[in-house]
Amino acid sequence: MDLNTSLATQSYAQARAAVPPKTGGSGPGPLFEQAASSFVDAVKAGEDVAKSAMTGKADPHALVQALAQSELAIETAVTVRNKVVEAYQEILRMPV
Structure with a gap:
């Protein structure tokens, strides 16, 4: 078991170094920012x-x-928050 863990760690470290990280660009960040500003505008x-x-x-x-x-707008924000919390809890329940 320890041997498999060691091999998995080495494989991960090698694969991680081979793939450069993405910088800037089109991630979910701008979409969340736009949604948050739209929510604030609606409430204001x-x-x-x-x-x-x-x-x-x-x-x-x-x-x-x-x-x-x-x-x-508030109901939509609460629904999104609930989905994010639910997804996070599902990730926590995954076996490692």
């Missing part, structure tokens, strides 16, 4: 309309519409 828009409605500057229809969009 809802807050702005709610403040305007409290002072009487916005009609109730616009308030309901903005709150529905904010609610949808």
